[in-house]
Amino acid sequence: MIRKSKQKEAIFKVLKGATSHPTAEWVYEQVRQEIPNISLGTVYRGLKLLKRNGEILELGFAGTQSRFDGKAENHYHFRCLKCNHIFDVEGPVDKKINERLAQKIGFTVFEHRLEFHGLCKDCQP
Numbered sequence: 001m002i003r004k005s006k007q008k009e010a011i012f013k014v015l016k017g018a019t020s021h022p023t024a025e026w027v028y029e030q031v032r033q034e035i036p037n038i039s040l041g042t043v044y045r046g047l048k049l050l051k052r053n054g055e056i057l058e059l060g061f062a063g064t065q066s067r068f069d070g071k072a073e074n075h076y077h078f079r080c081l082k083c084n085h086i087f088d089v090e091g092p093v094d095k096k097i098n099e100r101l102a103q104k105i106g107f108t109v110f111e112h113r114l115e116f117h118g119l120c121k122d123c124q125p
């Protein structure tokens with residue numbers, strides 16, 4: 001049990017220190033430097049658990065691997081279509097969208113995700 005939480009803690013620490021919205025494999029490579037015998041499966045399970053606890057975000061993009069985010073509160077992202085980097089977009093999250101949509105369609109809306117696509121500064125011609 002103690003070992004489990006130590007692994008989870010290490011996964012969380014790596015993700016908190018990363019701004020690149022890494023893949024599970026990347027997290028695994030980093031955590032392995034601290035806990036050499038950890039398996040990729042354990043890292044996956046740890047990430048799923050952290051996500052379920054609301055401590056991290058999982059960002060799913062069509063056709064690519066999930067990327068993970070140590071910043072758990074809702075925020076917007078910009079994805080560069082050329083280099084595939086994912087940037088955090090500063091600025092307030094529009095919580096009213098949820099209410100407006102709920103009123104319009106009669107569903108209960110908990111959250112929304114917003115993702116901008118384009119070219120980052122380095123990739124612009």
Ligand SMILES: [Zn+2]
Nearest residue numbers: 080083120123
């Ligand atoms: Zn780019």
Ligand SMILES: [Zn+2]
Nearest residue numbers: 069071077088
């Ligand atoms: Zn983010």
